[in-house]
Amino acid sequence: MKLHEHQAKTLFADAGIPVPDSRLATTVDEALDAVDEIGYPAAIKAQVHVGGRGKAGGITIATDREEAARDAEEILGMDLKGYTVGTVLVEEGVDFVDELYVGVTMDRGEGRPVLMVSTEGGVDIEAVAAENPDAIAREHVDPAFGLHPYQARKVVYEAGVDADVALDVASILSTLYDLYEANDASEIEVNPVMITSERDVVAADAVMNIDEDALFRQSELADLAEESYEDDLERKAAEYGFDYVRLSGNVGIIGNGAGLVMTTLDLVDHYGGTPANFLDVGGGAKAERIAQALDMVFSDPNVDSVVFNIFGGITRGDEVAKGINGALADFEEIPKPVVVRLAGTNAEEGMAILDTDLIRVERTLEAAVQRAVKNAEEVVQ
Amino acid sequence: MSTFVDDDTRVVVQGITGGEGNFHAGQMIEYGTNVVAGAVPGKGGQEAAGVPVYDTVSEAVDAENADASVIFVPPAFAADAIFEALDTDLDLAVAITEGIPTQDMATVNKRLSEVDTGLIGPNCPGIITPGEAKLGILPGNIFSEGNVGLVSRSGTLTYQVVDNLTERGLGQSTAIGIGGDPIIGTSFIDALGAFEADADTDAVVMCGEIGGEDEEQAARFIGEQMDTPVAGFIAGRTAPPGKRMGHAGAIVSGSGTGTARSKIDALNDAGVPVGDTPEEVADHVEGFL
Structure with a gap:
C-alpha cells in the first residue's frame, strides 16, 4: 500500500525529520490561500500514486501569485498517467545546493533490510543503480538486532556525503529505519534529501510503501489506505477482500490462485486480446463470493467479455459449479458474455451442471481464453 | 523422491484445531501421510483429526517422535509458530499461512540460517511425493x-x-x-x-x-x-x-x-x-x- 507524499511527510515530521512547510489544497482558491501563507517560491505537487510526477508535469514551482494560480489550475484535475489529480501539496520552495538519495527497503535476495545512500539524488535512482551501481552505498541490517547507529553513519560516509552534514543525514536515516520498522514499511525513499545554502538538511520528497500483510497491526495506516484508493473498482475490491488489479484492456478475468490468474492474463495477451483486470477469488466456491467477483468485472465499463478460470483442488468442481449457478441467478441478465472453464477435482461433474443458457463452457484453459478474446472482438465490432 | 518427505515422515500439524488445519490434517491422513500429532497452545490433551493434540511442538516431538511440521496458523501468530518449529529441531517445517508480514519473515530468515531445520513456504501449497505423503493442501487426486x-x-x-x-x-x-x-x-x-x-x-x-x-x-x-x-x-x-x-x-x-x-x-x-x-x-x- 502506497502512502501519499503528504501522508508520509506527516509521519516524517512527527518523528523529527525536517520537512518543508506545506498545506494541502483541493481547489485553486485553497492553493492560493496556502501560497499566501507559505510565500514564494512555492512548489505545487500532485498527490497521486505515480512515479516520475515531475517529468509528467505534476510538480511545478511558482514564483508569484499569478503563476501559482495558473499552476494550480493546470494540475488540479489533470490526468497523470491515468490518475486524476484531486489534491495538491503546496510546499515552500527549498533553496538547495545539493541533493542526496536516502532509502530503506527489503533486500529480497538477502532476506533482510538494506539502507541505501547516494550523492546522486534528485534523479531517477533506479537509472543510477543500473548505470553506476557504485554510486549507491548499501548497508544491510540484521533484523534480529535492528539498526546499530554506527551503520547509518558508515553508509553515509561511504556514499561520500559532505562531512559537515553527514551526521545530520545519518540521523535522518536512523529515524527512517525506525519508521520502517514501526510502520511495517516495505520501502521508504527520500529523493531528494536537500542540502540548503545554510547547510540545513531537509526531506524534500517522500515515498513510503506499507506491507499490506501487516495492516492488521497498523490500524492507523489501514485508515489512511481508505483515503488512498483512486479507483472506485479498486476500492470495491478492497471491500470484498479480493486481490485485484485494474488494467486497461477489455477482457475481464476471474480465477483462483495468483499464479493461475496471472497465467490467464498472459494467455489473453498471447491469443491477441487485452486483459482488463487481475482478480483472484481465492479458495472456496461460495455463490456469494463468485457473485461479488462477477459484479466487479460487470461493473467495469471497459470489460466487453469475461473469462472465469477455476482449478478445483480441494474445493470440488461440482461445488464450484453450484456456486457459479447460484451467483448467476443473482443477476437479472448477464450483461457481458461469460466463458467458464473448470478443471481439477470433479471437473466433469461440475461442467455437467453449469447453466449453459447463461454462460459458455470450455474444457481447456487455452480454448476458454481464445473464446473470451473472440467474444471481446465481436463486441467491439 | 524422499529428499524432503516420504511415508516415514512423522508429521505434527500446528494449528490442527482450526478450520483449515483440521480439514487438511484429515486430507493428509486420507492420502496416507503419517500425521502423528497436533500442536495448539491451550488445547493439549484433546484429540483432533484422530490424533492427539499437545500444547507445544516439543511435547509432540517427545511423545510422538514427530520430525516434520505443517503450519496452519493465522498470519499474526505464524512467525512465532515457525520459530517454534525451527527451535524444536525438526527436519522440516512447511508453512501454509498466507499473509505473514515481511518483516516477521526477515527475522525468521535470520533464525533459519542458524538451525538445521528446513522451511518450505510460507504462502505455499506444500509438498507432495505422490503415493507416499503430502504435507500441505495440494489436492492428492490430481x-x-x-x-x-x-x-x-x-x-x-x-x-x-x-x-x-x-x-x-x-x-x-x-x-x-x-x-x-x-x-x-x-x-x-x-x-x-x-x-x-x-x-x-x-x-x-x-x-x-x-x-x-x-x-x-x-x-x-x-x-x-x-x-x-x-x-x-x-x-x-x-x-x-x-x-x-x-x-x-x-x-x-x-x-x-x-x-x-x-x-x-x-x-x-x-x-x-x-x-x-x-x-x-x-x-x-x-x-x-
Whole structure:
C-alpha cells in the first residue's frame, strides 16, 4: 500500500525529520490561500500514486501569485498517467545546493533490510543503480538486532556525503529505519534529501510503501489506505477482500490462485486480446463470493467479455459449479458474455451442471481464453 | 523422491484445531501421510483429526517422535509458530499461512540460517511425493506417481501443469510449492538441487513468476550445475510495474526489474525452454522423456 507524499511527510515530521512547510489544497482558491501563507517560491505537487510526477508535469514551482494560480489550475484535475489529480501539496520552495538519495527497503535476495545512500539524488535512482551501481552505498541490517547507529553513519560516509552534514543525514536515516520498522514499511525513499545554502538538511520528497500483510497491526495506516484508493473498482475490491488489479484492456478475468490468474492474463495477451483486470477469488466456491467477483468485472465499463478460470483442488468442481449457478441467478441478465472453464477435482461433474443458457463452457484453459478474446472482438465490432 | 518427505515422515500439524488445519490434517491422513500429532497452545490433551493434540511442538516431538511440521496458523501468530518449529529441531517445517508480514519473515530468515531445520513456504501449497505423503493442501487426486519433479511459486498454477502432465501419462516424483512471498525458506535452487540429486527424477518443471531475482539465479544454477533437463514457465508477462499481482512477492519494480522477460531470457540462456502456455510446458517435458 502506497502512502501519499503528504501522508508520509506527516509521519516524517512527527518523528523529527525536517520537512518543508506545506498545506494541502483541493481547489485553486485553497492553493492560493496556502501560497499566501507559505510565500514564494512555492512548489505545487500532485498527490497521486505515480512515479516520475515531475517529468509528467505534476510538480511545478511558482514564483508569484499569478503563476501559482495558473499552476494550480493546470494540475488540479489533470490526468497523470491515468490518475486524476484531486489534491495538491503546496510546499515552500527549498533553496538547495545539493541533493542526496536516502532509502530503506527489503533486500529480497538477502532476506533482510538494506539502507541505501547516494550523492546522486534528485534523479531517477533506479537509472543510477543500473548505470553506476557504485554510486549507491548499501548497508544491510540484521533484523534480529535492528539498526546499530554506527551503520547509518558508515553508509553515509561511504556514499561520500559532505562531512559537515553527514551526521545530520545519518540521523535522518536512523529515524527512517525506525519508521520502517514501526510502520511495517516495505520501502521508504527520500529523493531528494536537500542540502540548503545554510547547510540545513531537509526531506524534500517522500515515498513510503506499507506491507499490506501487516495492516492488521497498523490500524492507523489501514485508515489512511481508505483515503488512498483512486479507483472506485479498486476500492470495491478492497471491500470484498479480493486481490485485484485494474488494467486497461477489455477482457475481464476471474480465477483462483495468483499464479493461475496471472497465467490467464498472459494467455489473453498471447491469443491477441487485452486483459482488463487481475482478480483472484481465492479458495472456496461460495455463490456469494463468485457473485461479488462477477459484479466487479460487470461493473467495469471497459470489460466487453469475461473469462472465469477455476482449478478445483480441494474445493470440488461440482461445488464450484453450484456456486457459479447460484451467483448467476443473482443477476437479472448477464450483461457481458461469460466463458467458464473448470478443471481439477470433479471437473466433469461440475461442467455437467453449469447453466449453459447463461454462460459458455470450455474444457481447456487455452480454448476458454481464445473464446473470451473472440467474444471481446465481436463486441467491439 | 524422499529428499524432503516420504511415508516415514512423522508429521505434527500446528494449528490442527482450526478450520483449515483440521480439514487438511484429515486430507493428509486420507492420502496416507503419517500425521502423528497436533500442536495448539491451550488445547493439549484433546484429540483432533484422530490424533492427539499437545500444547507445544516439543511435547509432540517427545511423545510422538514427530520430525516434520505443517503450519496452519493465522498470519499474526505464524512467525512465532515457525520459530517454534525451527527451535524444536525438526527436519522440516512447511508453512501454509498466507499473509505473514515481511518483516516477521526477515527475522525468521535470520533464525533459519542458524538451525538445521528446513522451511518450505510460507504462502505455499506444500509438498507432495505422490503415493507416499503430502504435507500441505495440494489436492492428492490430481497427482500420479512418476519421474517428473515440479517446483513452483504458485499453488493452482502447479495444479494446472500437473493436470497437463498427468493427462499425458507423465507422473510426478515430487512437487514442491515454494510459496509466493518475498522471503521464503526453500528457494528454487534448493529444490532444483534436490531434484538433480534424486535418482527418481528424470525431468523437472520450474514455474516462476514476476518479482525478485530468484528465477534468474535458478537459471544460472541450472546452466552450471544440472544435467537433468528442466522446462520452465513464467507467469506475469502482462503485469504492470508497481502492482502486486495477488502474491506479496509478485511485483515488477518501477524500474523494470523482476519482469517476466528478464526471467524468460535468463532461462533460455541456460538452455531451458519456456512454454508460452502450460500445455507447451508439458510438450517440452514429453520431449525430454
